[in-house]
Amino acid sequence: MADFYKKPSLLSVRAQQSSSGDASTTIAPANVTGETLSESEEVEDGAMQDDLYASQGIRIRRRPPTGPPLHYVGPFEFRLQNEGNTPRNILEEIVWNKDVEVSQMKEKRPLAKLKGALxxxxxxxxxxxxxxxxxxxxxxxxxxxxxxxxxxxxxxxxxxxxxxxxxxxxxxxxxxxxxxxxxxxxxxxxxxxxxxxxxxxxxxxxxxxxxxxxxxxxxxxxxxxxxxxxxxxxxxxxxxxxxxxxxxxxxxxxxxxxxxxxxxxxxxxxxxxxxxxxxxxxxxxxxxxxxxxxxxxxxxxxxxxxxxxxxxxxxxxxxxxxxxxxxxxxxxxxxxxxxxxxxxxxxxxxxxxxxxxxxxxx
The missing domain is CATH 3.20.20.70 (Aldolase class I)
Structure with a gap:
């Protein structure tokens, strides 16, 4: 599991998500013609999201918390594993990996490109x-x-x-x-x-x-x-x-x-x-x-x-x-x-x- 936290690609994706304000869901079309719905109600990463999830009894964190400062070894940067950024169970680990996987898939095939397949x-x-x-x-x-x-x-x-x-x-x-x-x-x-x-x-x-x-x-x-x-x-x-x-x-x-x-x-x-x-x-x-x-x-x-x-x-x-x-x-x-x-x-x-x-x- 340790290599999951050391991949620079994960850090770059996380940084993009943080800067874009992406939270629980993304803008998605109302139909397959490419028109868009209003963005679903979003919450910012961090305390507001934690409070929302806690209020609904959700125990699975969508993404790892920000964690400690970055550490550098040569040209690579990584986060040390700790209680905050280590998955608490297998479902949380799957979800954290899925978050990275889906972000990469969306970059390769944005929704607009799915129109023909749909x-x-x-x-x-x-x-x-x-x-x-x-x-x-x-x-x-x-x-x-x-x-x-x-x-x-x-x-x-x-x-x-x-x-x-x-x-x-x-x-x-x-x-x-x-x-x-x-x-x-x-x-x-x-x-x-x-x-x-x-x-x-x-x-x-x-x-x-x-x-x-x-x-x-x-x-x-x-x-x-x-x-x-x-x-x-x-x-x-x-x-x-x-x-x-x-x-x-x-x-x-x-x-x-x-x-x-x-x-x-x-x-x-x-x-x-x-x-x-x-x-x-x-x-x-x-x-x-x-x-x-x-x-x-x-x-x-x-x-x-x-x-x-x-x-x-x-x-x-x-x-x-x-x-x-x-x-x-x-x-x-x-x-x-x-x-x-x-x-x-x-x-x-x-x-x-x-x-x-x-x-x-x-």
């Missing part, structure tokens, strides 16, 4: 409709099967990884939708995998499983053929979630808003128009998994509100057996996002049948 992108498929149809057909939670080669906690899950073949096997096994990891550094995924699956004729709608911190990423995902994107409440303040869901609506994309605890769930339920909420059963601090988290977040008034609004809740993490599926279904989950327990199977289609206790293919 115009030529394949039509958006109905992600939420596919989940509802599957749930009605099987009377079981609809499956979002994840095309996932590796994870930070488990390492490589499948050595003989062919994303298109795995996606086709998932579809054959009864998956309603697919989730495709696009983060390269931590999950060994790519946008090329997403594009290849879409171009291979797989009919299941595709969720771009990316760590989105900038509106540009939503446009890029659509250009690559995504039908839905993931927005993480632990990373994004309310203003960003509202802003980004509006962009998704304009592009026809579904937005899966992921929560981990009661406070995040309450924040998301306070936002109008939310149709899809994912409950991640993994603790951000310890990375331990407890599927009873789904039940806890769906009890009482929260569960009633979700039913009244007809929001689809997706259970995420820790689902390996038919008993696990039954447990979260009884809690109120109508879809599940599963990767590890099926991608590791030599025959993913049979893995799906084993997960649900029966064949759910059409």
């Amino acid at each position: 115009d030529n992108a394949p039509p958006v498929r109905d992600f939420i409709g596919a989940l509802r149809t599957s749930h009605l057909r099987t009377r079981l939670p609809a499956l979002i099967a994840e095309v996932k080669k590796a994870s930070p906690s488990r390492g490589v899950l499948r050595e003989d990884f062919n994303p298109v073949e795995i996606a086709q096997a998932y579809e054959k096994g009864g998956a309603a939708c697919l989730s495709v990891l696009t983060d390269e550094k931590y999950f060994q995924g790519s946008f090329e995998n997403l594009e290849a699956i879409r171009n291979a004729g797989v009919k299941c709608p595709l969720l771009c499983k990316e760590f989105i911190i900038d509106a540009w990423q939503i446009y890029y995902a659509r250009a690559k053929g995504a039908d839905a994107v993931l927005l993480i409440a632990a990373v994004l303040p309310d203003a960003d979630i509202k802003y980004m869901t509006k962009i998704c609506e304009k592009l026809g994309l579904a937005a899966l808003i992921e929560v981990h605890d009661e406070r995040e769930m309450d924040r998301v339920l306070a936002i109008d128009g939310i149709q899809l909420i994912g409950i991640n059963n993994r603790d951000l601090g310890t990375f331990q998994v407890d599927i009873s988290n789904s039940k806890k977040l769906l009890q009482g008034d929260r569960g009633q509100m979700i039913k009244q609004r007809d929001i689809i809740v997706v259970g995420e993490s820790g689902l390996f057996t038919p008993e696990d599926i039954e447990y979260v279904q009884e809690a109120g989950v109508k879809a599940v996002l599963v990767g590890e327990s099926i991608v590791k199977q030599s025959n993913p289609a049979k893995g799906i049948a084993g997960l649900f206790g029966r064949d759910i293919s059409i």
Whole structure:
């Protein structure tokens, strides 16, 4: 991890961001013609941003704090690691790296240059409709099967990884939708995998499983053929979630808003128009998994509100057996996002049948 803090490129990007006043989101078009929306409400780096995030219970810092003065060794400059600029958990480390990565990608391919790709992108498929149809057909939670080669906690899950073949096997096994990891550094995924699956004729709608911190990423995902994107409440303040869901609506994309605890769930339920909420059963601090988290977040008034609004809740993490599926279904989950327990199977289609206790293919 140490080399992450010593790269001059990181420092130059950080300096540009600081001087430009860039904070949580960037100016983004209202449509694919290049016209721009008003800039979303921004906060300055530092104390104001920290106060905003703290007020909403956000524990993931978007970027490293400024840190101590620069140190010089020959022609290079770097910051010493300390408590302030060392990631506190793996999600924060991923987000800090993603901030640098996205800044570099935007420089190479500004939004204006995405126009042609957006115009030529394949039509958006109905992600939420596919989940509802599957749930009605099987009377079981609809499956979002994840095309996932590796994870930070488990390492490589499948050595003989062919994303298109795995996606086709998932579809054959009864998956309603697919989730495709696009983060390269931590999950060994790519946008090329997403594009290849879409171009291979797989009919299941595709969720771009990316760590989105900038509106540009939503446009890029659509250009690559995504039908839905993931927005993480632990990373994004309310203003960003509202802003980004509006962009998704304009592009026809579904937005899966992921929560981990009661406070995040309450924040998301306070936002109008939310149709899809994912409950991640993994603790951000310890990375331990407890599927009873789904039940806890769906009890009482929260569960009633979700039913009244007809929001689809997706259970995420820790689902390996038919008993696990039954447990979260009884809690109120109508879809599940599963990767590890099926991608590791030599025959993913049979893995799906084993997960649900029966064949759910059409």
